[in-house]
Amino acid sequence: MxxxxxxxxxxxxxxxxxxxxxxxxxxxxxxxxxxxxxxxxxxxxxxxxxxxxxxxxxxxxxxxxxxxxxxxxxxxxxxxxxxxxxxxxxxxxxxxPDIISYNVTLKGFCSCSRISDAIRFLEKALHLGILPTSITWYILVRAVLNNGAT
CATH class of the missing domain: 1.25.40.10 (Tetratricopeptide repeat domain)
Incomplete structure (x- = not known):
């Protein structure tokens, strides 16, 4: 399957x-x-x-x-x-949720043109002790470069 x-x-x-x-x-x-x-x-x-x-x-x-x-x-x-x-x-x-859950959500926010929500979401994750990976940063940097922080 x-x-x-x-x-x-x-x-x-x-x-x-x-x-x-x-x-x-x-x-x-x-x-x-x-x-x-x-x-x-x-x-x-x-x-x-x-x-x-x-x-x-x-x-x-x-x-x-x-x-x-x-x-x-x-x-x-x-x-x-x-x-x-x-x-x-x-x-x-x-x-x-683990870092994969957070990355999925961050990428999802970015795909829905909700970059500012994604950044706030990352701040919340950091506050909870969830450490970003290089994938996390890639998702956000790419979104900001492509769409700006709206």
Missing amino acids: DGLCQDRKIDMALNLWHQALVKGSEPDVTMHNIIIHGLCSAGKAEDALQLYFQMGRWNCVPNLVTYNTLMEGFYKIRDCEKASEIWARIFKDGLQ
Whole structure:
């Protein structure tokens, strides 16, 4: 499934997913994350969100990868509101965002032309002790150079 998703053959991956379910396989969080990532990469974040909502059906608990992938998927289709709702779910489900979560959100803000929000978000992360990486700085510098700090 992962290879199919990486090759952007999401329909084939979903077919394999359904075949596995029919044969009695119980998908774990990794299998869910693979399909969620494939759907998000194909611009089908809403479908990915529906799969996320069904995870409990298999007693499967989403992890930070699940949330980061969903946020990235919604930012990709420029749905900043839904991405923010996913951010809130991280905390609601008792998880703590990591630097990847922050980078996804920073990049998402920048892609939605919310550079000033991204900078404020980084300040909040720094205050919480989240240390930026070179990727963090690349995201922000590139956004400011391309769009200015608006």
